Amino acid sequence: MLTGSQPDGRAFPPGIDYTCNSWTSNEDPEEDAPGLTGGPGRPNAQIGFPDREGGGNGSWNSSHGTRGCSQDALPRTHGIGQYYCFAVTGEDQ
Secondary structure, eight states: OBOOBOTTSOBOOTTOOOBHHHHTOOOOOOTTOOTTOOBTTBOOBEEOOTTSOOSTTOOSSOSEEOSOSSTTHHHHTTOOSOBOOOOOOGGGO
């Protein structure tokens, strides 16, 4: 599932985009972009595995980034386009 979040459920710091431009982009990284780090020229989404119990690289909410944001790139990295929204309410803000 697409979450865009760190393992603790918080958003990534400014300048690191693991949400495919706030879930509006279908772009893929530039040909020579290194790694799976979200940011300029490297669009992707952070995904988790809801069918696993966490630990190692199998976190339910933040396992790794996708290879891009397009409908072709998401399945190549276990992302099928489903995403979960989280919100903070009350005094926790």
